[in-house]
Amino acid sequence: QSVLSQPPSVSGTPGQRVTISCSGSSSNIAGNTVNWYQQLPGTAPKLLIYSDNLRPSGAPDRFSGSKSGTSASLAISGLQSDDEADYYCASWDDSLIGYVFGAGTKVTVL
Amino acid sequence: EVQLVESGGNLVRWGGSLRLSCAASGFTFSNAWMSWVRQTPGKGLEWVGRIKSKMDGGTIDYAAPVKGRFTISRDDSKETLFLHMTGLKVEDTAVYYCTAKDIGYWGQGTLVTVSS
Numbered sequence: 001q002s003v004l005s006q007p008p009s010v011s012g013t014p015g016q017r018v019t020i021s022c023s024g025s026s027s028n029i030a031g032n033t034v035n036w037y038q039q040l041p042g043t044a045p046k047l048l049i050y051s052d053n054l055r056p057s058g059a060p061d062r063f064s065g066s067k068s069g070t071s072a073s074l075a076i077s078g079l080q081s082d083d084e085a086d087y088y089c090a091s092w093d094d095s096l097i098g099y100v101f102g103a104g105t106k107v108t109v110l
Numbered sequence: 111e112v113q114l115v116e117s118g119g120n121l122v123r124w125g126g127s128l129r130l131s132c133a134a135s136g137f138t139f140s141n142a143w144m145s146w147v148r149q150t151p152g153k154g155l156e157w158v159g160r161i162k163s164k165m166d167g168g169t170i171d172y173a174a175p176v177k178g179r180f181t182i183s184r185d186d187s188k189e190t191l192f193l194h195m196t197g198l199k200v201e202d203t204a205v206y207y208c209t210a211k212d213i214g215y216w217g218q219g220t221l222v223t224v225s226s
């Protein structure tokens with residue numbers, strides 16, 4: 001049972017825009033920044049978005065992050081077949097005194 | 111380029127011990143807050159613990175499931191992070207990742223399997 005809630009899966013056709021939600025609480029998302037990770041099969045998670053909406057060097061600008069209150073979202077515009085992966089959100093939790101993760105969302109390109 | 115290379119993963123019996131290492135390069139290790147994160151097919155990603163830089167107090171925090179059994183340490187002179195695991199349980203079976211800078215950078219992971 002993950003502290004942050006994500007939908008198990010989302011799908012879209014090439015070129016479409018999809019969003020992944022991440023729901024938390026006042027002890028994590030509302031008071032701390034959110035990171036998003038992309039995990040391709042057999043590889044380690046890779047940082048996609050940090051500090052709610054910033055992209056690290058090398059992350060495509062098709063990926064964007066936003067946050068409002070206790071929820072955050074990752075949007076993928078111009079969906080590509082290469083985007084098929086698992087996506088995770090994470091945030092620091094002040095009550096648990098540790099990072100908490102979502103269970104991950106599998107993105108499928110139809 | 112930031113590089114984190116874990117080693118030490120192995121098959122170990124229930125109740126046993128294991129030490130993981132993480133060799134870091136490409137950034138100022140002594141200034142970095144470092145974390146261990148593990149991943150299992152059943153439970154997904156789980157933060158294990160974090161050690162702050164010495165300049166920020168060197169505080170270490172642990173997740174509840176590992177507190178009292180796992181110890182995180184660092185050797186800044188060798189730019190290496192460690193995870194010493196004792197009293198291992200079957201549920202500790204996972205790929206263990208070394209991460210740096212607010213879990214922004216990740217290593218490739220090392221597999222720990224605990225048998226009953």
